[in-house]
Amino acid sequence: MKLLSALAVLLAALMVPVQSPAQDALKPPALSVLYAFTGGADGQIPTVYEQLALDREGNLYGVATGGTPPNDACSYGCGLVFKIDRRGKESTLHAFTTAPPDGLVPFAGVTVDSWGNIYGTTAEGGTSQLGAGTIFKINREGEESIAHDFKGEPNGGNPSFAEGLTLGSNGDLYGTTQGGGTGTACPGGCGTVFKLDRNGKETVLYSFNDSVPGGPDPFGDLALDEEGNLYGTTSAGGAYGTESGPGWGTIFKVDPDGHKTVLYNFTGGVDGAFPRGVILGSKGTLYGVTQQGGNAPGFTGNGVVFKLDREGKYSVLYTFTGGADGGQPIGQLLLIGNDLYGTTFEGGDLLDTNCASYGGCGVVYKLVPNGKETVLYTFTGFADGDNPIGGLIRDAAGNLFGITEFGGDLASQNPLCGGFGCGVVYMLSPARSKDK
Secondary structure, X not given: OHHHHHHHHHHHXXXXXXXXXXXXXXXXXXXXXXXXXXXXXXXXXXXXXOOOEXXXXXXXXXXXXXXXXXXXXXXXXEOEEEEEOOOOOEEEEEEOOOOOOXXXXXXXXEEEOOOOXXXXXXXXXOOOOOOOOEEEEEXXXXXXXXXXXXOEOOOEEOOOOOOOOEEOOOOOEEEEEOEOOOOOOOOOOOOEEEEEXXXXXXXXXXXXXXXXXXXXXXXXXXXXXXXOOEEXXXXXXXXXXXXOEOOOOEEEEEOOOOOEEEEEEOOOXXXXXXXXXXXXXXXXXXXXXXXXXXXXXXXXXXXXXXXXXXXXXXXXXXEOOOOOOOEOOOOOOEEEXXXXXXXXXXXXXXXXXXXXXXXXXXXXEEEOOOOOEEEEEEOOOOOOOEEEOOOOEEOOOOOEEEEEEEOOOOOOOOHHHOOOOOOEEEXXXXXXXXXX
């Protein structure tokens, strides 16, 4: 009897089809929280569009509000630069103060060069009476210095929100400001595109002026090609602006000689509204997102992922519904091979009442070239985070890293966290084959 039973088990096993590795079921990507902000001396993540930075050793860097005692200039502290090592240990590299020439209120994340120096911007502070902001540097020894002090008009001022720095191959830094410049159509200037060379010399490459059709309001990080052309977006202006409305934004190009060209004017309809920067793919193709427009006009839409090819052809790759697929993408895209990765501020589980925005806690998604979207993770608003606000970065092992505005430590008493937590830094590990 034992022999017959053993034969039956063997025959049953032989009848099971053998799957190829490509057919193996995959575990979903696993999310782990590397650090949850408390809202105290470690700060909290504000409502910005921050991009984390990663160095060669696998350490993460970013900025947060808070970090210093409240004062007249900073109601909840003047901000800080943080580091999170591979073990999840957080440390403050620099806490900003109101003492000139130090800047205050960093918004847009940081950039790390090949020597390990950290560069970033502050929206305010510096030595000018206007407090027009700074570009700061933190070296490998943790010493902070001011690489550039903005003066407002005519050299630009107040680099804020999504206006991070783009690092050129020769060490030059490129960026935008929301104020300053030589434009006269806006009080205090309409903003600039600038270059800061390795010796600390700033050059204004372009000053924004007219609200229709050229912009103002440069918004999002710049993309730099091999020929020295810069590409970016404005969150307002464009050919579809009117006297009663500022327009839905543009995609622009600034060449090395400072000549600006508007490459695309958003209509606020199915093509999207309010673009949030671009990245550069192969063959000069630009990719980006709009926060709104798409499935509904203007402010009522949930945003799109778009492509603009070298010939100027604009295409919508995906339109968000605001449901399980996500809504309102505001972080920069990440291109891996031919696939795009990103986050949405809202959408996901619309029945989740723990979300600070009440429109879903947001998702991490992947978009393949044929336009098919896959949701890699849906946030719950608890310890895992709530409302991802920045784009994603990837390490050599394929892990994705990002930040959320809320979630994490729900017991924090910081009033800026609204009882929903002060934000987290998270890691999303690649999908793996299930164990057999």
